[in-house]
Amino acid sequence: MRTTHTQLAGYDSVTGAKRCTQKQMILDLFYSQHLTLTRQEIADRTNLRLSSVCGRVRDLLDDEALKVRGTQKCVATGVLNETVGLPVKDAA
Numbered sequence: 810m811r812t813t814h815t816q817l818a819g820y821d822s823v824t825g826a827k828r829c830t831q832k833q834m835i836l837d838l839f840y841s842q843h844l845t846l847t848r849q850e851i852a853d854r855t856n857l858r859l860s861s862v863c864g865r866v867r868d869l870l871d872d873e874a875l876k877v878r879g880t881q882k883c884v885a886t887g888v889l890n891e892t893v894g895l896p897v898k899d900a901a
Contacts, residue, residue, distance in 0.1 A: 831857060831865045836874060845878045845892035866893060 834855050838846065846854070852862045869875040870893070878894040 828865065828868070831855075831861055832869055832874075835862065835865055835869065839875070839895045842895045842897055845881075845894040847881055847883075847890040847892055849883075849890065851893075869893075 834857065835851055838844075838851060838854055848862050848866055849859060851857075851866065852859045855862070857865075866875065870877065873896065875893045876896045877891050878897075879892045880889040881892050882889055
């Protein structure tokens with residue numbers, strides 16, 4: 810993945826504590842394993858900037874706290890967007 814100097818500077822400017830708080834805000838949205846949201850829906854519900862949401866969701870995906878659970882077509886643009894949600898536990 811390529812990143813620009815500006816992207817790296819922006820990421821570094823967010824303190825670790827703020828990143829943890831934003832990640833927790835996002836995780837708190839997922840009260841059920843059945844709930845899936847797009848990044849834009851997360852941004853709308855948390856009042857975080859979409860760029861911040863994208864970064865924190867990537868962190869949560871890397872940590873396996875969230876999983877990509879499908880796609881949803883945007884009604885405004887017609888573009889397919891990933892939906893994320895809590896990992897689904899297999900019934901054993």
